[in-house]
Amino acid sequence: MGMGVEIRNKLARRAAEEIRNGMVVNLGIGIPSLVPNFLSEDINVMFHAENGITGMGPSPQKGEEDENLCNAGGFPVTLKPGGSYCDSSIAFGMIRRGRVDMTILGSLQVSEKGDLANWIVPGKRVPGMGGAMELAQKAKKVIVVMNHCDKQGNPKIVKQCTFPLTSSACVDMIVTELAVFQVTEHNLVMTEIFPPYNIENIVKNTGCDFKISDNLRYIPY
Amino acid sequence: MNNQFGKITTLERVLEYFHDGMTIMFGGFGGVGSPPTLIEGILKKGIRNLTLIGNDTGFPHIGIGKLVSQERAAKVIASHIGSNPFAGKFMQEGKLEVEFSPQGILMERIRAGGVGIPAILSDIGVDNEIVAKNKPVYTLNGKKYLVEAALTAEVSIVYAKKADEYGNLIYDKSARNTNPLVAMAGDITIAEVGEIVPLGRLNPEEIVTPGVFVDHVIPSKGGDWKWAWE
Numbered sequence: 001m002g003m004g005v006e007i008r009n010k011l012a013r014r015a016a017e018e019i020r021n022g023m024v025v026n027l028g029i030g031i032p033s034l035v036p037n038f039l040s041e042d043i044n045v046m047f048h049a050e051n052g053i054t055g056m057g058p059s060p061q062k063g064e065e066d067e068n069l070c071n072a073g074g075f076p077v078t079l080k081p082g083g084s085y086c087d088s089s090i091a092f093g094m095i096r097r098g099r100v101d102m103t104i105l106g107s108l109q110v111s112e113k114g115d116l117a118n119w120i121v122p123g124k125r126v127p128g129m130g131g132a133m134e135l136a137q138k139a140k141k142v143i144v145v146m147n148h149c150d151k152q153g154n155p156k157i158v159k160q161c162t163f164p165l166t167s168s169a170c171v172d173m174i175v176t177e178l179a180v181f182q183v184t185e186h187n188l189v190m191t192e193i194f195p196p197y198n199i200e201n202i203v204k205n206t207g208c209d210f211k212i213s214d215n216l217r218y219i220p221y
Numbered sequence: 222m223n224n225q226f227g228k229i230t231t232l233e234r235v236l237e238y239f240h241d242g243m244t245i246m247f248g249g250f251g252g253v254g255s256p257p258t259l260i261e262g263i264l265k266k267g268i269r270n271l272t273l274i275g276n277d278t279g280f281p282h283i284g285i286g287k288l289v290s291q292e293r294a295a296k297v298i299a300s301h302i303g304s305n306p307f308a309g310k311f312m313q314e315g316k317l318e319v320e321f322s323p324q325g326i327l328m329e330r331i332r333a334g335g336v337g338i339p340a341i342l343s344d345i346g347v348d349n350e351i352v353a354k355n356k357p358v359y360t361l362n363g364k365k366y367l368v369e370a371a372l373t374a375e376v377s378i379v380y381a382k383k384a385d386e387y388g389n390l391i392y393d394k395s396a397r398n399t400n401p402l403v404a405m406a407g408d409i410t411i412a413e414v415g416e417i418v419p420l421g422r423l424n425p426e427e428i429v430t431p432g433v434f435v436d437h438v439i440p441s442k443g444g445d446w447k448w449a450w451e
Contacts, residue, residue, distance in 0.1 A: 050324060051250040051398040067253065067448060068382075068396035074251035074280075074304070075450050077395075085394055087401045087429075088250065088276065089332050092325025096345070126312065127303025128277070131324035133346050164351060 003031075003147060007177045010194065010221060011145050013038040014175050015104050018143060024048050024094070026135055028105030029073040031145045035104055046083070048100055050131040052091045055083020072131070092131065096138045103139035105132065107146050107171075109161040112208040114171035114183035116144065117163035129166060136167035148176035148205050155207030157181065157188070178202050180219070181210065192217040222419060228388045229438050232262045235411050238376050241268050242295075246331065246374035247275040248403040251304060252284030254396035256380040256413035257444035260287055263378075272296040274331070274372055276324065276399050278305040283446045292316065298372065300324035304449075323352060326369055328402055333371035335405025335434070342366035377407025380441065381430070384414040385421075388435030389428040397429065404430045413441045 003011075012034035019025055019039060026048045027033055036058065039045065047056040050072040057078035060066070065076035079085075094100055107118040116136050119129045136142055149155055157174060174181040179202050180192035188210040190202065195218050222229070239245070245263070249255030255275075264287050271294045278299055279286030288294055290307035296318040302308035311317035322330065323345045333341050342359055346352030347367050357368040379400040382393035390412055392400055404410050412435050 049395070051253070051395050053395050065450065066394065067444075068393040070251065070253050070395055072250070074253065074448070079394070085392075085397050087328075087397055088399045089325065089328035089402055092328055096325060125303070126309060126319075128299060128301035128319075128321045129323055129346075129352075130277075130301040130303075133323040133349070133352070134325045137345060165349065167346075168348065 003177065008034060011175050011177060013221060014180060014219060015143055015145050018102065018141070018173070019043060019045055021045075023101040024054070024099060026050070026095070026100050026103040026139060028103070030106050032104040032106065033073070048091065048094060049077075050088065050091050052086045052088050053077070053079065053083065054086070054094070055080045057083070092134055095131070095134050098138065098140060100135070100139045102141040102143065103135040104143045104145055105135065107144045107156070108163050109156050109158055110144050110146075110171050110174055111158055111161045112188040112210065113169050115161050115168045116142070116166045116171050117161040119166045120164045122163060132166050136170040141173070142171050143173045143175065144171050145175045148178045155205055158207035178205065187211045189213050190216070192219050194219050222386070222417065224386060225420065226387050228432070228436065229386060229417055232258055232439050235259070235437050235439055236262050236266055238409055238411070239263050239266055239268055242270045243268070243376065244272040244274065244374040246372070246377040246403050246406055247273065247285045248377075248379035248398070248400035249279070249284050250276050250395070250398035252279040252286065252446070252448075254380050254392070254398045254400055255279065255284035256378050256441065257446070258439065258442045259378045259411060259413050260285060261445070264288060264291065264293070269293050270295040272298070274298045274374055275403065276327065277301040278308040280304050280449060281307055283448070289317070296320070298322060298327070300327050321351070322369075328399060330369050330372045331399070331402045331406045334373035335402060338371055340368050340370050343369045373406050373408065375408050377403045377410040379404045379410065379412050381412050381414045383416045383418055383423065384412055384435070384438045385418050385423050385432070387420060388412060388432035388438050389423055390414070390430035390432070390435060391423060391427060392429055401430045405434045409436050410434055411437045411439065413439050415441050
């Protein structure tokens with residue numbers, strides 16, 4: 001994503017604050033995969049993977065990888081006590097049935113209404129939707145973690161997505177290196193700012209209007 | 222080892238099923254759990270114009286990706302082709318037709334095929350013009366659903382950790398992934414396995430795919446590829 005390690009870690013740490021005890025959580029590739037590093041030890045969470053794992057643990061030590069134990073991105077993982085394997089249809093059954101509490105994923109654009117566009121860059125890349133549509137449409141809470149602007153400096157939070165949608169009105173929360181937004185029924189609301197950025201920076205780099213929360217939090221890390 | 226059901230056989234024998242223009246369904250997810258020996262055999266047989274059905278197109282040198290990157294496929298039905306740049310390239314050049322299906326719905330279409338159901342109703346991507354294209358819409362209890370057609374194939378190829386003589390299968394961790402579904406959806410299903418054991422040696426409570434669905438079992442020679450993370 002062209003983002004420094006420190007910033008990537010900050011975003012992952014902020015997203016990790018949303019995870020509560022007992023949740024089933026699906027993590028996308030990239031920054032979302034860093035989220036487990038920032039969970040406090042008293043939180044019990046089952047990480048879910050689309051290929052058919054519930055209860056993924058941390059990456060194995062180098063040399064201890066098992067080629068038949070990988071996450072949906074194809075990278076080696078481990079299994080926590082209480083974890084289990086299933087086939088991919090069951091893994092998606094968990095998602096569609098509403099048993100996956102949260103998904104944390106990246107995006108190309110998010111609209112003020114929470115529309116998600118993260119599967120096609122028109123004219124460039126058509127990788128396919130993978131499991132993104134089901135996760136976006138059916139996970140109980142959808143958190144997008146992404147750069148505030150694209151490489152050309154264009155806002156990625158926009159009035160209307162110009163890229164093809166993955167799913168409409170599905171995003172609940174957006175975390176960028178500048179700020180945190182909640183998508184409510186009526187508005188997009190900025191609730192938190194990452195210092196040293198200020199409201200002016202964020203207005204300038206956001207492609208739609210938004211409300212500013214009365215209890216604006218300045219994130220202390 | 223006995224071979225009471227005649228299911229245990231060789232790569233050479235099962236390769237007789239494979240021919241130009243056929244439809245092959247494959248197990249595996251990002252190459253994990255794809256049958257390496259069968260794929261290599263199909264590649265060496267030199268058949269073309271294949272329709273491949275499975276989760277994704279693997280990596281250029283991993284899993285089903287080998288067949289895609291060496292231009293053996295005319296059509297792919299998958300949820301993701303992003304890890305195999307050749308798939309995207311051939312699609313742009315018009316050499317490869319790609320039908321994208323949302324991942325979990327693709328799995329249900331395969332399962333439906335495997336259990337004799339002609340189609341399923343789905344609300345995934347019902348308002349998405351790419352997903353909904355050319356699919357009938359059915360209204361049930363006031364809600365709109367896409368009619369997603371079941372998928373079957375002339376031959377399904379899967380990888381399992383162990384088979385017994387009857388073709389009962391157990392899998393290995395996340396290498397299970399799409400294999401139990403794909404195993405049910407082939408007119409002929411061929412399982413490549415790490416180990417073949419006598420009848421009675423697998424715990425009946427732990428068998429994932431009943432041998433009823435498996436026509437042939439061949440021993441695996443293992444994968445010859447290096448993973449992206451290696």
